[in-house]
Amino acid sequence: MTTPETRNLAIRTVMMPRDTNHLGSIFGGHILSLLDLAAGQHARTVAMKKYLTKVMKEVNFIAPVFVGDIVSFYTTTVKKGRTSITIKVDVEALRGVDTAQTIQVTTAEVVMVAVNDKNEPITI
Numbered sequence: 227m228t229t230p231e232t233r234n235l236a237i238r239t240v241m242m243p244r245d246t247n248h249l250g251s252i253f254g255g256h257i258l259s260l261l262d263l264a265a266g267q268h269a270r271t272v273a274m275k276k277y278l279t280k281v282m283k284e285v286n287f288i289a290p291v292f293v294g295d296i297v298s299f300y301t302t303t304v305k306k307g308r309t310s311i312t313i314k315v316d317v318e319a320l321r322g323v324d325t326a327q328t329i330q331v332t333t334a335e336v337v338m339v340a341v342n343d344k345n346e347p348i349t350i
């Protein structure tokens with residue numbers, strides 16, 4: 227189970243105007259890109275290998291993200307297989323100044339596969 231004690235902070239960054247969509251909120255593709263990076267960083271803490279993203283599943287955009295939000299990507303190992311690591315990513319936004327609140331904005335599960343120099347799966 228993911229708890230504040232068992233999860234790792236993989237990435238924390240501020241959302242910038244360049245990352246918005248035509249509606250003025252943050253482009254989902256930007257969040258996906260950071261999700262991917264967060265999962266990759268987490269995998270390297272489990273075993274120091276080179277990884278490729280095999281699967282992104284159950285991506286749930288729960289609430290929109292806005293310019294100025296401080297967005298944190300928390301990661302947890304769900305499963306360590308022979309060549310793959312399945313990682314849960316929980317994304318939270320810290321919003322506001324005087325009355326800042328933390329909002330759960332996205333969750334996802336990512337499968338990263340360890341590969342050799344020929345990009346073939348290898349045992350972790």
Ligand SMILES: CC(C)(COP(=O)(O)OP(=O)(O)OC[C@H]1O[C@@H](n2cnc3c(N)ncnc32)[C@H](O)[C@@H]1OP(=O)(O)O)[C@@H](O)C(=O)NCCC(=O)NCCS
Pocket residue numbers: 278279280281306307308309310311337339341345346347
């Ligand atoms: C990653 C890659 C090297 C894996 O090679 P593959 O031959 O497809 O891999 P396999 O079928 O042997 O599976 C590798 C691992 O992924 C797991 N896996 C594969 N499909 C899965 C799925 N749908 N859900 C969960 N796990 C999955 C397998 O169970 C295996 O894990 P295990 O060894 O721990 O049991 C290859 O698919 C690839 O190069 N993909 C493109 C990667 C890429 O470019 N990513 C960036 C996207 S732009």
